[in-house]
Amino acid sequence: MDVRVSGVRKEFDRFPALHDVSLDINSGELIALLGPSGSGKTTLLRLIAGLETPTEGKVFFGDEDASLKSVQERNVGFVFQHYALFRHMTVIDNVGFGLKVRPGSSRPSKDEIRRRSSELLDFVQLSGLEKRYPAQLSGGQRQRVALARAMAIEPRVLLLDEPFGALDAKVRKELRRWLREIHDKTKHTTVFVTHDQDEALELADRVVVMSQGRIEQIGTPDEVYDRPNSPFVYSFIGESSSIGVQIKNGELRLDGQALSISSDRPDGEALLYFRPHDVDLIEDSNGGIAGTVVASRRVGATRRIELRIAGVTDHVEIEIPADHPATETSRIAFRPKHWRVFPKS
Ligand code: ADP
Ligand code: MG
Numbered sequence: 001m002d003v004r005v006s007g008v009r010k011e012f013d014r015f016p017a018l019h020d021v022s023l024d025i026n027s028g029e030l031i032a033l034l035g036p037s038g039s040g041k042t043t044l045l046r047l048i049a050g051l052e053t054p055t056e057g058k059v060f061f062g063d064e065d066a067s068l069k070s071v072q073e074r075n076v077g078f079v080f081q082h083y084a085l086f087r088h089m090t091v092i093d094n095v096g097f098g099l100k101v102r103p104g105s106s107r108p109s110k111d112e113i114r115r116r117s118s119e120l121l122d123f124v125q126l127s128g129l130e131k132r133y134p135a136q137l138s139g140g141q142r143q144r145v146a147l148a149r150a151m152a153i154e155p156r157v158l159l160l161d162e163p164f165g166a167l168d169a170k171v172r173k174e175l176r177r178w179l180r181e182i183h184d185k186t187k188h189t190t191v192f193v194t195h196d197q198d199e200a201l202e203l204a205d206r207v208v209v210m211s212q213g214r215i216e217q218i219g220t221p222d223e224v225y226d227r228p229n230s231p232f233v234y235s236f237i238g239e240s241s242s243i244g245v246q247i248k249n250g251e252l253r254l255d256g257q258a259l260s261i262s263s264d265r266p267d268g269e270a271l272l273y274f275r276p277h278d279v280d281l282i283e284d285s286n287g288g289i290a291g292t293v294v295a296s297r298r299v300g301a302t303r304r305i306e307l308r309i310a311g312v313t314d315h316v317e318i319e320i321p322a323d324h325p326a327t328e329t330s331r332i333a334f335r336p337k338h339w340r341v342f343p344k345s
Contacts, residue, residue, distance in 0.1 A: 001024050001025065001026055001027065001062070002025050002026060002027040002028075002029075002061070002062065002156070002157060002189045003024075003025040003048060003059070003060070003061055003156075003157055003189065003191075004023070004024050004025070004059070004060040005021055005022055005023040005024075005025075005044070005047070005048065005057070005059050006022050006057055006058050006059070006060065007020055007021075007022055007056065007057035007058070008020070008021045008022070008044075008047060008054045008056065008057035008058070008059065009021075009054065009055045009056040009057055010040075010043055010047060010052060010054055010055050010213075011055045016213055017040050017043045017213055018040045018043055018044060018047075018213045018214075019213045019214045020057075020214070021040075021044060021057070021213075021214070021215055022057075022215075023044075023208060023215065023218065025157070025189060025191065026189070027189055028187040028188075028189055029189055029190070029205045029206065030180075030183050030190045030192060030203060030204050030205050031190065031191050031192065031204060031205065031206050031207075031208060032191075032192045032193075032194055032199070032200035032203060032204035032206075032207045032208065033045070033191060033192070033193045033194070033208050033210060034194055034195070034196075034197060034200040034207050034208065034209050034210065034236075034237075035195065035209060035210030035211055035216075035236075036195055036211065036236070037195060038212075039210040039211050039212060039213065040210055040212075040213040040214075041161075041193040041195075041210055042161055042193065043213075044210075045159045045161055045191060045193055047059060048066075048076065048157065048159060048191065049071060049074065049076045049078060049159055050066065050069065050070065050071040050074045050076075051071060053067065054067075061074065061156060061157075074156065075153060075154075075155050075156045076155050076156060076157050076158070076159055077098075077149075077150030077151055077152075077153060077155035077157075077158045077159065077188075078150060078159050078160075078161070079143070079146045079147055079150050079158075079159070079160045079161065079163045080146075080161050080162075080163070081161055081162040081163060081165040081166055082166060084146065085134040085142055085145055085146060085149070086134070087133065087134050087135060088133075089133075089134075090130065090131050090132065090133060091121065091126065091129050091130055091131070091132050091133070091134070091137070091145050092114070092117045092118065092121065092130040092131070093117075094134070094145055094149050095117040095120055095121060095145060095148045095149045095152050096113040096114065096116070096117040096152060097149060097152075098149060098150075098152050098153040099113045099116065099117075099152055099153060100113055102153075116152060117130075117148075117152060118130060120148040120151060120152055121145075121148055123148070123182070124144040124145070124147060124148045124182070125144070125178075126141060126144055126145065126148070129141065138171075139166060139167045139168075139171065140164075140167055140171040140174070140175055143163050143164060143167065143175065144175075144178075146163065147160075147163070147179075147182070151186065151188065155188065156189070157188070157189045157190070157191065158188045158189065158190040158191070159190075159191050159193075160190065160191070160192045160193065161193045162193050162194055162195070163175075163179075163192075164176065164199070165194075165195075172196075172199070176199055176202055176203055177202075179192075179203065180202070180203050192204065197236065197237050197238065200221070201221040201224075201225060201237070202221075204221060205220070206218060206219060206220055207219060207220070207221055207224050207237075209224055209232075209233050209236065209237065211232050211236070216229070216230055216232055216233050217229050217230065217233045224237055225237055225238055226338070227340075228273075228340065230342065231271060231273060231342050231345075234273045234340065234342075235273075238275060239275060239276050239277070239317075240273050240274070240275060240276070241273070241274055241275070241276050241316050241317050241318065242271050242272065242273045242274075242316075243271070243272045243289065243309065243312050243316055244269065244270075244271060244272075244312060244313070244344065245259070245269075245270055245271070245272045245341075246267075246268070246269060246270070247263050247265055247266070247267050247268055247269075247270050247341070248267055249267070250262050250263060250264065251263070252270070252272060252341065254289060254309070254311060254312070255309075255310045255311025255312070256311070257287075258287060259272075259287055259288070259289065259335075260286075260287035260288075260335070261336075261339065261341075263341045265341055265343065268343075268344075269343075269344040270341050270342065270343055270344055271341070271342045271343075271344055272336070272339055272340075272341055273339060273340050273341070273342060274336030274337075274338065274339040274340075275336075275338070276304065276317045276318050276319045277302065277318075277319040278336060278337045278338055279318050279319070279334040279335065279336050279337060280334060280335050280337060281320060281324075281332065281333070281334050282333050282334060282335050283333065284331065284333040286333065286335070287335070288333040288334055288335040289309060289316070289333065289334055289335065289336075290309070290331060290332070290333035291307030291308055291309035291310075291312075291316065291331070291332060291333075292307060292308050292329060292330070292331055292332075293305050293306070293307060293326050293327065293328050293329060293330045293331075293332060294306050294307065294308050294315060294328065295315070295328070296326065296327065296328060298322055299319070301322060302319045302320065302321060302322055303319065303320050303321065303322045303324060303326075304317060304318075304319050305317070305318060305319075305320060305326060305332070307332060318332075318334055320332070
């Protein structure tokens, strides 16, 4: 294992930005920290970098307590959302900067720095732009220079804080694929911060879902999408619908009617979660969930409808084939193909 965050709490003027965060990052892994704004992603990254110190808990690099190392000794590569390139330096000098400022004995020669910098520029597909200044590059090119600069120091871990956050959607998507390819070649241990679930699911080996300073779930993209372990993760990753139900003798009931869904949770009120697109339409009388269409709109290849369901306060959304004949006031019954049941909080 490369980096271990162990029981970390971080307060800013008594405000807890991180509660009790523990995370093992394996060597060569690409981890995404995913969560809404304010959930503590940047704070966690800065703690790993040594730019913040934990109020409680520790960060380890390998077996070593990282608090004994300065920011420079930690040897991390950092890329921020807002291009932090040096405006007065050419592209190639930007890439070589981290090597040039190394203390005497560990500083490569000028020629060596130049050689390594052009190699990296070639690697991030920016050969030919060595002599340009940051102002003469597109946003996407600047972030590629920033990544080359972060990699130049051969960092123990690469920390990327919403590096594509300021770019438009198309460029973001391209850079996402590009970063995954780069990672597959270099296998740098990488922590990538994003609030964009698609970005996290497409890029990462493992996703760390954060909310309000806590880790909600850690898992592969498939695990957090298919088996979310809380209502927060269910609704934050992908789309979700939920319905208030009752559990009685291990069976779910809706407005007194038994659904053919069992649960090992204790009797009482609960919430049934499922994905709107992941349902089968059925005949009304079959232990499914029946409702009246109150709104219907075409969304690309499918039709998204809102149902009013007896005994349920909020409307419930499901997706049906675009050519389904249902109109407003039609009655429709469905059964989720996959679901999870959570206690009602
Ligand atoms: P994210 O990167 O997920 O948006 P942050 O880690 O930046 O979240 O922030 C988490 C919480 O900690 C937020 O409520 C933020 O306002 C607070 N916070 C972060 N840095 C500081 C700071 N230097 N001083 C005070 N509060 C901070
Ligand atoms: Mg942030």
